[in-house]
Amino acid sequence: MKRNKKERQKLLQETISNTPFITDEELAEKFNVSIQTIRLDRLELSIPELRERIKHVAEKKLEDEVKSLPLEEVIGDIIDLQLDQTAISMLEIKREHVFSRNQIARGHHLFAQANSLAVALINDELALTTKANIHFTRQVKENERVIAKAKMIKNDTESRRTWVEVNSYVGSEMVFSGEFEMYRSNPKQR
């Protein structure tokens, strides 16, 4: 359905705000207009291009620092982190992440991004994964950019278990969702 310009620009602004790593191509498809129209919309709304948006996010100092593992052991780039609350990371799917035969991203890389983000989220020196229940909801192809969003959903100080939900997206499409049960060395302090 074609929308008028005002409607479209309002939705465009919301969409980019919710999914800042969406490409102009994806936006054009979503709103059923040309890429050129999207570019003009962004210009009018003063929304920078994707590359600039990513740079901006990457340069922002993280609110919290990763505690449970060295930052370089996180798979993907952490772009937001609030310990024991939420975390976001980005993984660019390159040739080494895909099956040679069909260029589809291998499941264990999406799992590694999500699992290491779940570990990084934990405000503790030690965090180990005990269980995971995961769904691969859409194939991811080479050159796509996967944004993983982790959220702490439950914490049980007695059993020292924390549950973390991770949903991963390419543009606005969910490609992976998982629930991780984590063991932590110290019960969360409240």
Place this chain on the structure above:
Amino acid sequence: MKRNKKERQKLLQETISNTPFITDEELAEKFNVSIQTIRLDRLELSIPELRERIKHVAEKKLEDEVKSLPLEEVIGDIIDLQLDQTAISMLEIKREHVFSRNQIARGHHLFAQANSLAVALINDELALTTKANIHFTRQVKENERVIAKAKMIKNDTESRRTWVEVNSYVGSEMVFSGEFEMYRSNPKQR
């Protein structure tokens, strides 16, 4: 409990037959005897040492050939394969597989071994993971050897889904278990 020699040797033979990659150290601990005793037992029973047992298995031609992906894309070494039935692989946990902080193997490597074995098991050109339900049941440390055993447990031609169970062991201890739901391009031919 100490057993007499005859009992011990019978159990030893069974144990090595069930878990061929068990070390002499693990056997000594299991039977509560010295490593030297285990070595003498093996000598008397003509059971080769671990290194020879591994070599023997690795040199054995696989009964079937992997179809769903190139062999080098399987994580770990496949040591047995019967397409659409069972498969076994071995992964040596090295420095690059562990958290630098505590030398515990990172979950995504155990997941990658199990998941790629589940893919390799499928007698089809295309096999993609759709869901997985996994448990990490015991920490794995650097230099340990993980044996993953996959088994096809269910196949539904209509939905083109196949379910594969993978249990991974260090010695006789289970370290990982998972159930994988796989999508395949062609329904299994029976």
